[in-house]
Amino acid sequence: MKPSKIIIAPDSFKGALTAKEAADIIAAEAGARFPGCEVVIMPVADGGEGSAEMIISALGGKMYTANVLSPDDRLIDAVYGVTAKGAAIIEMAQSSGITKQNGLHPMTSSTYGFGQLIDSALRRGAEEFVLCIGGSATTDGGCGMAAALGALFLDENDCSFIPCGETLGKIKRIDTIGVDKRLSERAFTVMCDVDNPLFGRNGAAYIYAPQKGATPEQVAELDSGLRHLGDLLSDHFGRDYASVPGAGAAGGLGAGCMAFLGASVKSGIQAILKLFDFEKQLSGADLIITGEGKLDTQSFSGKVLSGVLSSAGGVPVWSVCGVCDCGEALLRKYGVTVFEASDGISAEESMAAPAKYLGIAAARAMLAIDAADNI
Numbered sequence: 001m002k003p004s005k006i007i008i009a010p011d012s013f014k015g016a017l018t019a020k021e022a023a024d025i026i027a028a029e030a031g032a033r034f035p036g037c038e039v040v041i042m043p044v045a046d047g048g049e050g051s052a053e054m055i056i057s058a059l060g061g062k063m064y065t066a067n068v069l070s071p072d073d074r075l076i077d078a079v080y081g082v083t084a085k086g087a088a089i090i091e092m093a094q095s096s097g098i099t100k101q102n103g104l105h106p107m108t109s110s111t112y113g114f115g116q117l118i119d120s121a122l123r124r125g126a127e128e129f130v131l132c133i134g135g136s137a138t139t140d141g142g143c144g145m146a147a148a149l150g151a152l153f154l155d156e157n158d159c160s161f162i163p164c165g166e167t168l169g170k171i172k173r174i175d176t177i178g179v180d181k182r183l184s185e186r187a188f189t190v191m192c193d194v195d196n197p198l199f200g201r202n203g204a205a206y207i208y209a210p211q212k213g214a215t216p217e218q219v220a221e222l223d224s225g226l227r228h229l230g231d232l233l234s235d236h237f238g239r240d241y242a243s244v245p246g247a248g249a250a251g252g253l254g255a256g257c258m259a260f261l262g263a264s265v266k267s268g269i270q271a272i273l274k275l276f277d278f279e280k281q282l283s284g285a286d287l288i289i290t291g292e293g294k295l296d297t298q299s300f301s302g303k304v305l306s307g308v309l310s311s312a313g314g315v316p317v318w319s320v321c322g323v324c325d326c327g328e329a330l331l332r333k334y335g336v337t338v339f340e341a342s343d344g345i346s347a348e349e350s351m352a353a354p355a356k357y358l359g360i361a362a363a364r365a366m367l368a369i370d371a372a373d374n375i
Helices: 019-033 051-059 092-096 112-123 143-148 165-170 181-185 204-212 216-237 249-261 268-275 304-311 328-334 347-352 354-371
Strands: 005-008 038-041 061-069 075-083 087-091 128-132 152-154 173-175 187-191 264-266 287-290 317-321 336-340
Touching: 005 019, 019 038, 019 051, 019 354, 051 061, 051 075, 051 087, 051 128, 051 268, 061 112, 075 092, 075 112, 087 092, 087 112, 092 112, 092 128, 112 128, 112 143, 128 268, 143 152, 143 249, 165 216, 173 216, 187 249, 187 268, 204 216, 204 249, 216 249, 249 264, 264 268, 268 304, 287 304, 287 354, 304 317, 317 354, 328 336, 336 354, 347 354
Parallel strands: 005 038, 005 287, 087 128, 128 187, 187 264, 287 317, 317 336
Antiparallel strands: 061 075, 075 087, 152 173
16 A cells, blocks of 8 residues: 555653654654655654653744743743744743752742743743643642732731742632733643542642652641642632642642633643644544554553544554553554564663664554555
8 A cells, every 4th residue: 555644643762762753763764665655743742841842843933941930949941832833832840840959848849930931931922822740849739830920829917928838728818810811811731641639638749749758747738738729719710620630730730720720631642632733634644653662551541542542533543662562452452553663572672772673663564554455
């Protein structure tokens, strides 16, 4: 079969290749085998550190630097991107990530710098915002972010302050009169692949705060503060955000983004596919090739492969991966054809020269396309 259009949309091969590097390798094999074929390169980011730069590189646009507050209240430089179509891609890890502070500060770390990045992109004219909220240092429910954008948090003496994890319980009242009105005119999407609520045993504090240095006693205090914040948000905005899946992401920043920005929470892969106009790109496509380092059962639950499969619209999906840990029955169930970089060699050997062996696996895939009567 001579395909007329192939979409190449791999994830990163963790520890071996970026999504862009993997996409370029597979695309090179497709171009060599089928010179007249339209090859659409669509490397997929997961919302973590480096996502903004990768997305801007793929879609076109520009990276900007802003001087913002770190989680531990130091001035740092943080970057974000704005696509050629005016969509801001902002990683909270750039401003409020656990790697942006000196030591661990689970009770006092703040998302204020993340709000400053949003404000910077707003002043640059961004019309749409994609917020990547992985890798946080914080458990402030997004209050720091909201304060940077004009929200006031008042204590029992009606004095304003910027809440952090240990002072969430001191908030008596929220005032959003001073929040920039332009925010309500912009579309915000949170890239989130967790479904934790704001508080409780499966909430932000109990699940994630220990990773940020919190003791069991501090976890209980943080959870109490988030519970209090959830009640305040419900009273102020007239909606329960605390139990929405993803509210507990990034120390409750998910709930903060929903409440203060009107953000919708989407899986990372769905948000990325929307940015790439995936539905439009499907027109005329004969095949979608995705890929990842290790294809296993989790790949079919919220990961890149599952998102591509659910959005493929009947276009066949193949995977060129590092190693496949799935049985044939599962692959047949989802109709996925797999080509492994580690085929015939050990995973360790393929990892030692990932570009070489991914290229070999991609070449096998192209031969299989050429030999097929139809995909």
